[in-house]
Amino acid sequence: MILNLPNILTIFRMVAAPGIALVFLFLARPYADWAALLLFAGASVTDWVDGYLARKWEQTSRFGTMLDPIADKAIVVIALATLCALFGMTFWVVFPATFILLREVFVSGLREFLGTTAGLLKVTKLAKWKTTAQMVAIVVLIVYGVFSHYVGMGTFGMDGAMVDDILAGRVEDTSGLGWKFRGMVASYWGGIALLWVAAALTVITGADYLRKAMPFLREDAHD
Incomplete structure (x- = not known):
């Protein structure tokens, strides 16, 4: 595993994904909402940045290629599941x-x-x-x-x-x-x-x- 900046950003997205749901267990609202917003927005930005940097700096790796789509799916799936819970299955x-x-x-x-x-x-x-x-x-x-x-x-x-x-x-x-x-x-x-x-x-x-x-x-x- 190569820990270059693009891979570090991908790892951040992977860690941020469960955090979007967990903040509602440990923080009162609206602090949980703000934390989830920062985590998701930050992860969404890094989704573009890490790919751009990997191509620009020619730092693509097997680890990043493997983890990037997993992180993308995890962040969306967990966020949607959290929203379904918050909106009361609307x-x-x-x-x-x-x-x-x-x-x-x-x-x-x-x-x-x-x-x-x-x-x-x-x-x-x-x-x-x-x-x-x-x-x-x-x-x-x-x-x-x-x-x-x-x-x-x-x-x-x-x-x-x-x-x-x-x-x-x-x-x-x-x-x-x-x-x-x-x-x-x-x-x-x-x-x-x-x-x-x-x-x-x-x-x-x-x-x-x-x-x-x-x-x-x-x-x-x-x-």
Whole structure:
């Protein structure tokens, strides 16, 4: 194993993956949300940086090639599982997350079966857009958790009529409840929309990967 900077960044992603879920066990909210946001956003950035540096510095290695896709899958799978728990198994989150997780498991198994042949199947630009959509959707949904906590704290002890008056501008908004509420709504529906886009791209790219792999799956492919 070569401990160059690209590999160290990949190891960071691998370590950060379980941390996204574990912070909610050991930290109170919103500290857990902030910690999960920093871990996931940091890991998402290193996903691009380590590959760029490995190519630029010609520091690719067998260890990095092996661990990089594992870290990518781990960070997305654990983040999605955590979001499903935080959102209380909401249809709008669980349904697209199910297809994303299914695709990741299916493609990982297919790559393992194909072995070295998997390297012949080129990654498309659409697959890169899929990954980007997944990462951004998860970040936005974690941000929603931050906003929802502060909105909850800001409205603690208020009745519905008072909250409505503040949001409508009939009562002075001394705590910034208005922009926090708007941020909460925007991050919720924005994150949901991005997650469904990611799920659609996931299904499309998964089907495309299977189509490309079919010639290698025929019974006579070894002949």
